[in-house]
Amino acid sequence: xxxxxxxxxxxxxxxxxxxxxxxxxxxxxxxxxxxxxxxxxxxxxxxxxxxxxxxxxxxxxxxxxxxxxxxxxxxxxxxxxxxxxxxxxxxxxxxxxxxxxxxxxxxxxxxxxxxxxxxxxxxxxxxxxxxxxxxxxxxxxxxxxxxxxxxxxxxxxxxxxxxxxxxxxxxxxxxxxxxxxxxxxxxxxxxxxxxxxxxxxxxxxxxxxxxxxxxxxxxxxxxxxxxxxxxxxxxxxxxxxxxxxxxxxxxxxxxxxxxxxxxxxxxxxxxxxxxxxxxxxxxxxxxxxxxxxxxxxxxxxxxxxxxxxxx
Numbered sequence: 001x002x003x004x005x006x007x008x009x010x011x012x013x014x015x016x017x018x019x020x021x022x023x024x025x026x027x028x029x030x031x032x033x034x035x036x037x038x039x040x041x042x043x044x045x046x047x048x049x050x051x052x053x054x055x056x057x058x059x060x061x062x063x064x065x066x067x068x069x070x071x072x073x074x075x076x077x078x079x080x081x082x083x084x085x086x087x088x089x090x091x092x093x094x095x096x097x098x099x100x101x102x103x104x105x106x107x108x109x110x111x112x113x114x115x116x117x118x119x120x121x122x123x124x125x126x127x128x129x130x131x132x133x134x135x136x137x138x139x140x141x142x143x144x145x146x147x148x149x150x151x152x153x154x155x156x157x158x159x160x161x162x163x164x165x166x167x168x169x170x171x172x173x174x175x176x177x178x179x180x181x182x183x184x185x186x187x188x189x190x191x192x193x194x195x196x197x198x199x200x201x202x203x204x205x206x207x208x209x210x211x212x213x214x215x216x217x218x219x220x221x222x223x224x225x226x227x228x229x230x231x232x233x234x235x236x237x238x239x240x241x242x243x244x245x246x247x248x249x250x251x252x253x254x255x256x257x258x259x260x261x262x263x264x265x266x267x268x269x270x271x272x273x274x275x276x277x278x279x280x281x282x283x284x285x286x287x288x289x290x291x292x293x294x295x296x297x298x299x300x301x302x303x304x305x306x307x308x309x310x311x
Contacts, residue, residue: 001032001033001034002032002034002206002207003030003031003032004032004146004149004150006028006029007028008028009025009156010023010026010156010157011025011145011149011226012024013282016276016279016282017276017282019283019285020226020282021226024226026149028145028146031142031146031300031302031303032300032302032303033207033298033300034139034298034299034300035208036121036197036198036298037121037122037197037209037213037214037216037296037297037298038122038133038296038298038299039118039119039120040118040121041119042133043104043122044114044118046132046133050132052129052132052133052136054103054124054126054129055125055126055128055289055291056075056104059074060074060075064289074100075103076100076101076103077099077102077124078097078290078291079097079107079292080096080269080293080294081095081097082185083095083182083183085183086182086183096292103124103291104122104125104291119197119198120194120195120196120197121209121296123291123292123293123294123295123296124292124295125217125291125295125296125297126289126290127261127289128288130217130297133297137299139299139300139301140299140301140302141217141218141219141297141300142298142299142300143220144218144219144264146300147216148264148281150205150207151203151210151211151264151280152203152204152280153203153207155204160173160278160279161203162203166272172188172189172190174189174200174209174212174266174278175194175195175200175209175212175213175268176189176211176266176267176270176271177268177271178271180271180273181269181271181273181275182269182274192268194213194294195213197209200212209265211278211279211280212267212268212278213265214265214268214294214295215263215266216264216296216297216298217295218263218264219261220261220262221260222261222285222286258287260288261285262286263283263284264280264282265278265280265282267294267295
């Protein structure tokens with residue numbers, strides 16, 4: 001872990017998506033944060049030691065999804081499946097598939113594996129899965145403010161975690177999408193899916209993958225703006241399979257009310273033409289029961305009197 005000295009910074013952005021506004025000053029106390037996202041190897045150790053079963057591995061309780069057809073109630077998770085063509089970028093169902101048998105051990109379906117991906121971030125983890133791992137290690141999930149402060153790496157107000165240029169000097173600084181999302185992935189950064197957690201340069205605090213690769217869970221409930229008095233949307237109507245787009249509601253199933261938490265950091269699926277959320281200020285709403293092939297997490301420790309250094 002890396003020790004982050006507390007401080008005050010400008011959180012949010014007024015220049016991109018409305019949920020990032022307004023820019024406001026926030027102070028955080030010092031904390032330790034994982035140098036990288038939690039990896040497949042680390043999560044494997046957790047499961048081996050505890051026998052933990054993730055949300056994606058358990059069939060949903062039909063009582064939680066009134067109106068859902070019986071053949072839809074099975075264990076699985078959302079997997080990105082690039083389509084050959086797209087008719088409407090607002091319709092995420094064209095490239096997301098709720099796949100039976102997809103889970104953290106099988107990130108792209110039951111025939112896939114993580115045998116050669118120990119150093120990649122674990123994916124297909126719900127909020128409860130991330131919290132279970134954090135508690136097992138004696139840690140916690142970061143607040144949104146802690147996460148954003150750490151991601152900025154000391155560059156208060158800069159566009160990206162490394163400055164104001166997306167690819168300074170033509171160098172790719174994070175695992176994001178190059179090309180026309182979701183049909184054309186040029187892979188110019190060397191990766192089409194997740195990447196090893198130290199494949200790209202660290203930020204100014206020595207933290208890897210704060211931007212791109214996988215979205216990361218935080219402990220904060222979602223709200224549509226940053227005002228201190230904004231209501232926290234812990235329960236709102238939501239698609240029974242947890243649509244991955246921020247603000248996506250299912251008006252056809254208003255009885256399904258699923259809490260949402262804030263994700264940060266963007267992923268390898270963020271692209272200039274679709275999801276410009278590869279920035280510290282960017283944020284995203286995720287139902288707590290949802291897992292996908294592009295969401296992971298990292299942990300923090302808040303320790304009174306901790307001294308600067310690394311663990």
